[in-house]
Amino acid sequence: MGEGTSEGTTGGTSHDLRCEVLGPLRALRDGTEIPLGPPKQRAVLAVLLLQEGRPISYDGLVEAVWGGTPPAHVRNLVQKYVSGLRRALGAGPELSWTGTGYLLTGVEADDLRERRRLVDAALAARDAGELHRAGQLARRAEELWRGEFAEGLRAPYLAAERLRWAEKRLTVLEAVLAGEIELGHAFEYVHELIRLVAAHPLRERLVELLMLALCRTGRPSDALTAYEAARRRLADALGTDPGPALRSLHARILRQDPELLPSPPVPVA
Incomplete structure (x- = not known):
């Protein structure tokens, strides 16, 4: 059931802005979804969120979003999308250039963080022999999914993450089902x-x-x-x-x- 993830720090998150990636990417401010712009701009945000407070170089961001054959005017597109995201996210989050890369702080993928917490708690319960509680916690983690990971966004990095998370999701589900069978x-x-x-x-x-x-x-x-x-x-x-x-x-x-x-x-x- 474990996922072996390494969590970065985001330097604090905005209390009224929630981002979700376990399904179509969305951002909600005080519960209301905010527009995030065109698909590639949304893909840039998803990639930045998945860095979990770590900077990503310009070349790394281009590779993640466009792959090995980006359009000739990709530098202008990156600048345009970064500016668009700053406007869309508003106060609280900060999307900055560090001199070596783009860094997004003050916001995170909240559903991803919650899922990890629930899966970790389910693991601890299973190890303690509390199979019923482990199953409940794992089911709550499963309920956070609204579709495929970053559903609908076309980017090489996100396609790889989509496969990785589909595998993780199945592994947790298998552990849940094994526990239910053991419980009779x-x-x-x-x-x-x-x-x-x-x-x-x-x-x-x-x-x-x-x-x-x-x-x-x-x-x-x-x-x-x-x-x-x-x-x-x-x-x-x-x-x-x-x-x-x-x-x-x-x-x-x-x-x-x-x-x-x-x-x-x-x-x-």
Whole structure:
């Protein structure tokens, strides 16, 4: 469930301005969304927010937003977008040139910070054996998502971050589902796992959780069918066999491991 993030400092944030990136980029002042300008200007803001109080060089910003083939007048565009963002963000945030790079302070990606806090708390609860609380916290972290990361903004840096955060989101969801199965709630999550496996057919951890949930609901033959389907998909797409975790669970099902039998739900204290 952990994300291994390193958080920078923003030098203090504006109390009435909230920025969000877990979905379409938006900025709200006192709860009202403010216009952030054209798509590339919004992409510049998203890149600056993700620096978390660290400066980014002019070349680094151009590479992040336009990639290796920027337009000939890109310097004018950067200056135009930086000026536009200063006007849009208003008092509080400061977007400055340090002499070596652009630095955004006084504002941060608030939903990203909140998600990290919730995931860290969920990890601590899980490590303390508080599986129900861990699941609640992780679900609250999931509820912060409003769509894809920085949805709709086209920039090489943001495209890479979008993939990275999609992976993190799935990893947290897998941890939540594993906890629910361990708590005896497998029946409630079988259909969600079937949907997730269909959406991510080569993700072995999801297949493993589906097989485990099926076993815990008294459907070991369906679990074996799910394994065989995954085995075929992996062979056709990658030319590989299932990994050790899937093969081990498959073997346990075949030998009718009693630990895979349905178990009563764990009572919530």
